[in-house]
Amino acid sequence: MTYRALELLNLPEDEPAFLLDIGCGSGLSGEILDEQGHHWVGVDVAPSMLEVALEREVEGDLFLQDIGQGFGFRAGSFDGAISISVIQWLLNAETSHPTSSPPHRLTRFFTTLHSALRNPSRAVLQFYPTSDDQIQLITSIAQKAGFGGGVVVDYPNSKKARKVFLCLFVGSGGAQQVPKGLEGEEEAGSGKAMFEARRERSGVKRSDKKRKSIKGKEWILKKKELYRKRGKESVPNDSKFTGRKRKAVF
Amino acid sequence: MVRLITHNLLACHAKGCTTNNFPLQFKDVSIELREAELNPDFIKGFLPRIEWKALVDAARQLGDTTLPSEMPEMVDDEFLKNLHHVLLEMHVEEGAMICPNCSHVYAISNGIPNMLLAEHEIA
Numbered sequence: 001m002t003y004r005a006l007e008l009l010n011l012p013e014d015e016p017a018f019l020l021d022i023g024c025g026s027g028l029s030g031e032i033l034d035e036q037g038h039h040w041v042g043v044d045v046a047p048s049m050l051e052v053a054l055e056r057e058v059e060g061d062l063f064l065q066d067i068g069q070g071f072g073f074r075a076g077s078f079d080g081a082i083s084i085s086v087i088q089w090l091l092n093a094e095t096s097h098p099t100s101s102p103p104h105r106l107t108r109f110f111t112t113l114h115s116a117l118r119n120p121s122r123a124v125l126q127f128y129p130t131s132d133d134q135i136q137l138i139t140s141i142a143q144k145a146g147f148g149g150g151v152v153v154d155y156p157n158s159k160k161a162r163k164v165f166l167c168l169f170v171g172s173g174g175a176q177q178v179p180k181g182l183e184g185e186e187e188a189g190s191g192k193a194m195f196e197a198r199r200e201r202s203g204v205k206r207s208d209k210k211r212k213s214i215k216g217k218e219w220i221l222k223k224k225e226l227y228r229k230r231g232k233e234s235v236p237n238d239s240k241f242t243g244r245k246r247k248a249v250f
Numbered sequence: 251m252v253r254l255i256t257h258n259l260l261a262c263h264a265k266g267c268t269t270n271n272f273p274l275q276f277k278d279v280s281i282e283l284r285e286a287e288l289n290p291d292f293i294k295g296f297l298p299r300i301e302w303k304a305l306v307d308a309a310r311q312l313g314d315t316t317l318p319s320e321m322p323e324m325v326d327d328e329f330l331k332n333l334h335h336v337l338l339e340m341h342v343e344e345g346a347m348i349c350p351n352c353s354h355v356y357a358i359s360n361g362i363p364n365m366l367l368a369e370h371e372i373a
């Protein structure tokens with residue numbers, strides 16, 4: 001699904017982008033973003049999931065954040081945003097407090113997301129609505145926040161493979177056509193195959209980022225010594241200039 | 251991990267905190283250096299998004315003095331390398347980020363900043 005979301009994001013080919021992964025969970029999408037050469041920030045409300053993402057050693061920055069509280073990113077920070085199976089959670093009221101009603105949460109989410117994205121750009125949010133009313137509520141609030149675009153449904157007639165994507169546009173509203181959903185009865189996952197086949201055809205070859213090594217101890221010691229020599233007071237004295245892998249401890 | 255590329259985009263999002271809420275100030279931080287693959291086009295493309303003074307101040311606070319106070323007009327390889335290092339290879343692992351306006355403390359633990367707000371802080 002991440003591959004399909006990236007396809008719908010329609011980023012310029014072969015350029016690494018700076019992306020937001022909304023509800024990054026354990027870093028499954030993040031691994032794919034890494035592999036595609038993108039830089040990214042992932043936010044998730046579940047510390048246990050972020051812990052798994054740390055163990056996975058993904059490259060993105062991980063934030064403990066409740067998307068219903070809104071984002072604090074400056075205007076135009078990201079080249080795009082993706083979200084896999086997350087935003088339906090915004091439809092649940094977290095507490096009885098008025099700020100946590102679904103319309104409030106959705107409004108803060110879409111307003112601050114819209115502002116955090118560059119103009120033009122896209123956000124592709126795959127989610128699981130339980131009714132058409134839910135789709136209606138979500139799209140109307142997204143529109144009020146300034147987004148164009150609409151809903152893309154892949155395999156609408158397949159119970160198993162049906163997927164709903166909210167494909168939102170920032171800027172150049174009318175110029176962008178909402179992409180067509182995939183048709184037929186294909187099984188889930190064929191979207192990935194299509195995307196990869198297209199990449200192969202276009203001859204895009206990305207470096208295998210995951211295989212690269214962590215910088216040698218020598219390099220780090222050199223940097224450490226350099227910082228020491230400068231003797232700056234502000235150098236954090238408890239810095240861990242080590243090449244070791246991080247431990248996931250919460 | 252909080253890299254400076256992300257720190258440079260991050261303002262406080264607490265209720266009513268809309269001015270003087272950037273950049274968040276690092277406090278009691280420890281950092282790790284981790285290699286990242288240099289992509290000159292990405293760095294060049296990202297330049298217009300950077301708040302330069304905030305980046306230079308943050309880098310210096312973390313001990314890196316390679317960046318000039320003013321963003322140079324000519325971008326050479328040396329500069330790109332240094333900027334790449336500051337943006338993507340310095341990871342803040344522990345400590346906190348503090349809002350210069352409302353003093354909200356975003357604690358960073360095990361590389362992950364806690365951006366959760368209390369009920370009364372939600373806009």
Ligand SMILES: [Zn+2]
Nearest residue numbers: 262267349352
């Ligand atoms: Zn603040």
